[in-house]
Amino acid sequence: xxxxxxxxxxxxxxxxxxxxxxxxxxxxxxxxxxxAALLDGRVxxxxxxxxxxxxxxxxxxxxVHIHLGLYGKVGFxxxxxxxxxxxxxxxxxxxxxxxxxxxxxxxxxxCELITPAGKQAVHERLGPDPLRRADDGxxxxxxxxxxxxxxxxxxxxxxxxxxxxNVYRAEVLFRxxxxxxxxxxxxxxxxxxxxxxxxAALMRExxxxxxxxxxxxxxxxxxxxxxxxxxDHGGEVYVYRRAHQPCHICGGEVRTAGLAARNLFWCPSCQxx
DNA sequence: AAAAGATGGTGAC
DNA sequence: TCACCCTCTTTTG
Numbered sequence: 001x002x003x004x005x006x007x008x009x010x011x012x013x014x015x016x017x018x019x020x021x022x023x024x025x026x027x028x029x030x031x032x033x034x035x036a037a038l039l040d041g042r043v044x045x046x047x048x049x050x051x052x053x054x055x056x057x058x059x060x061x062x063x064v065h066i067h068l069g070l071y072g073k074v075g076f077x078x079x080x081x082x083x084x085x086x087x088x089x090x091x092x093x094x095x096x097x098x099x100x101x102x103x104x105x106x107x108x109x110x111c112e113l114i115t116p117a118g119k120q121a122v123h124e125r126l127g128p129d130p131l132r133r134a135d136d137g138x139x140x141x142x143x144x145x146x147x148x149x150x151x152x153x154x155x156x157x158x159x160x161x162x163x164x165x166n167v168y169r170a171e172v173l174f175r176x177x178x179x180x181x182x183x184x185x186x187x188x189x190x191x192x193x194x195x196x197x198x199x200a201a202l203m204r205e206x207x208x209x210x211x212x213x214x215x216x217x218x219x220x221x222x223x224x225x226x227x228x229x230x231x232d233h234g235g236e237v238y239v240y241r242r243a244h245q246p247c248h249i250c251g252g253e254v255r256t257a258g259l260a261a262r263n264l265f266w267c268p269s270c271q272x273x
Numbered sequence: 274a275a276a277a278g279a280t281g282g283t284g285a286c
Numbered sequence: 287t288c289a290c291c292c293t294c295t296t297t298t299g
Binding site for chain 1: 278279280281282283
Binding site: 109261 | 287288291292293294
């Protein structure tokens with residue numbers, strides 16, 4: 001379920017398990033074998049996320065650049081390391097003083113060995129990331145405030161904001177009562193500031209819990225006496241994937257539509273143009 | 274058994 | 287705006 005929070009969590013989980021130690025690297029599937037041979041036995045020196053991109057640093061070799069795409073997954077476990085199940089592109093085996101670990105990567109869109117310059121090039125084509133401490137929303141505002149494109153499309157554009165996916169897009173627009181079709185230039189500065197800081201808070205919470213929850217305490221199932229969401233995404237949300245169901249706040253029907261090949265969800269009465 | 278669908282992104286038109 | 291890539295799970299027949 002990879003939006004930006006997943007990737008930042010993965011970076012932290014990899015650091016915790018593997019950093020500062022030699023790591024055995026392999027590609028059971030065979031599609032990363034040559035690079036894995038170069039990396040095998042090296043010390044994992046860093047792990048970093050920018051938006052939906054994950055970078056694993058290996059001393060004296062370079063960076064593994066990973067993008068999970070729509071279905072990619074990383075699974076962690078403790079030895080004994082099992083025979084690979086399914087298509088394991090990259091397997092790391094190593095350990096810290098807290099114990100031994102392995103990690104399996106499946107189904108990524110990207111898994112490649114790159115140089116520091118290559119890594120820099122990836123950073124340069126991404127917008128600010130609400131989860132990166134040094135980033136702020138200024139560069140994003142500069143683009144949004146002079147764009148006739150819908151704010152829904154802008155939020156999904158990784159050159160504008162890095163790390164927001166379909167769930168956070170739908171939910172943050174709902175939380176701020178903003179119609180997804182509103183043009184970027186019709187957003188006010190204070191609306192954008194609120195959206196940016198809310199994204200940072202929601203995504204930080206997402207990293208902590210490893211799932212997306214966006215419902216305010218006063219609207220939770222417990223607070224409102226409705227059953228908790230039964231959905232494989234786990235988290236409580238206002239509109240994402242709730243098409244034709246009643247809005248938690250106004251009771252009106254949640255709408256859905258396609259926008260740039262993605263499913264958009266919103267409540268037309270709570271979210272105003 | 275086969276198809277559809279999924280929280281993403283790219284490149285061709 | 288499409289087709290397409292990668293994998294796994296759920297739904298349909």
